[in-house]
Amino acid sequence: SGELYCSLPNPRNVHFESVNMKNVLHWSAPEGTGDGVLYKVKYAVYGVGKWIRKPECRNINRTWCDLSSETSDYEEQYYASVKAFLNGTCSDWMETTRFNPLTDTKIDPPVVSVSSTDRSISIILTAPEKWKRSPEEESISLLQVYPGLQYNVSVLNKKTKKRWFFSISNNTLVVPWLEPSTAYCVSAQIHVTTPFLDSGFSKELCITTLKDK
Amino acid sequence: SVTEIRAGFRAIKANIQSRDPVRSLSILSHPQSLHKVKSSDRCCITHQLFTFYVDKVFKHCRTEDSFVNRKISSIANSFLSARRRLGQCHEQNNCPCGEESTEKFKQILANYEGLNVTSAAMKSLGELDILLDWMEKSR
Numbered sequence: 001s002g003e004l005y006c007s008l009p010n011p012r013n014v015h016f017e018s019v020n021m022k023n024v025l026h027w028s029a030p031e032g033t034g035d036g037v038l039y040k041v042k043y044a045v046y047g048v049g050k051w052i053r054k055p056e057c058r059n060i061n062r063t064w065c066d067l068s069s070e071t072s073d074y075e076e077q078y079y080a081s082v083k084a085f086l087n088g089t090c091s092d093w094m095e096t097t098r099f100n101p102l103t104d105t106k107i108d109p110p111v112v113s114v115s116s117t118d119r120s121i122s123i124i125l126t127a128p129e130k131w132k133r134s135p136e137e138e139s140i141s142l143l144q145v146y147p148g149l150q151y152n153v154s155v156l157n158k159k160t161k162k163r164w165f166f167s168i169s170n171n172t173l174v175v176p177w178l179e180p181s182t183a184y185c186v187s188a189q190i191h192v193t194t195p196f197l198d199s200g201f202s203k204e205l206c207i208t209t210l211k212d213k
Numbered sequence: 214s215v216t217e218i219r220a221g222f223r224a225i226k227a228n229i230q231s232r233d234p235v236r237s238l239s240i241l242s243h244p245q246s247l248h249k250v251k252s253s254d255r256c257c258i259t260h261q262l263f264t265f266y267v268d269k270v271f272k273h274c275r276t277e278d279s280f281v282n283r284k285i286s287s288i289a290n291s292f293l294s295a296r297r298r299l300g301q302c303h304e305q306n307n308c309p310c311g312e313e314s315t316e317k318f319k320q321i322l323a324n325y326e327g328l329n330v331t332s333a334a335m336k337s338l339g340e341l342d343i344l345l346d347w348m349e350k351s352r
């Protein structure tokens with residue numbers, strides 16, 4: 001569409017939404033525009049002068065664009081920008097704030113697996129993996145990205161409602177001196193002290209200890 | 214501590230970075246990334262950078278926002294105490310300065326002097342997370 005005169009209202013709230021470094025640019029449609037608005041997207045590495053167009057997000061009508069591949073180097077920081085088009089007119093380019101994948105991502109809870117004996121439960125925790133381009137690409141655990149990563153673990157005795165909290169750096173925990181034939185529910189969270197990042201708690205996983213021998 | 218500096222910076226990051234309109238220049242990360250510094254040079258570069266921030270950056274970063282100013286001065290105080298600890302390493306010669314770190318620090322000063330003082334100081338302050346990310350990664 002030929003750009004005549006940019007009088008279209010601007011896209012709003014242009015920002016990155018990032019989970020496990022899957023970095024997706026989101027925005028809201030310009031105020032007062034119905035259907036038919038198209039967008040194009042560009043991005044830049046902070047400290048490098050060039051804006052780079054994202055071909056897969058050219059003339060799109062959706063209001064998001066996956067820039068994970070373009071922003072996968074978490075030693076760099078980035079800007080992204082969106083422009084809207086409608087009926088031959090356009091908006092200004094609207095930019096994000098500076099995006100730092102390392103500090104501005106959210107982290108999923110760890111995967112929890114549990115097993116039990118009559119008097120103890122064993123908990124194994126697995127940190128999520130960093131986003132990757134394809135299943136064939138080598139997996140990078142967020143444990144490698146955040147050396148200070150720890151786990152907060154909650155264990156609840158369903159009968160007495162008593163709850164314990166543990167904070168551990170390695171990924172296994174054995175909780176001893178429990179009651180036989182009793183249900184215990186486990187939930188865990190990732191905690192990175194610096195940069196400060198906390199995941200939510202995982203869904204509670206319950207297991208019953210075996211009968212007394 | 215680094216955690217205090219992080220928390221202080223996170224509170225003012227958007228404000229400070231919005232005062233730096235120059236996307237195409239970086240003080241710390243381009244043309245050569247801090248992450249390329251050899252491990253043997255890390256102590257020296259860290260000491261030089263802490264001195265750089267104390268001597269050249271914080272004093273030129275006053276804003277009209279008292280909340281931001283308070284955060285900047287608390288970050289500056291944390292830097293001062295950290296630099297004192299690093300200085301002791303430097304004196305006990307546990308902090309050798311190789312050719313590479315000298316070269317890298319020269320480049321950072323050149324980037325800094327390529328802008329007017331206030332812009333250079335505000336840009337440097339806005340890049341604190343680049344320094345902190347590098348320090349934590351190389352711990």
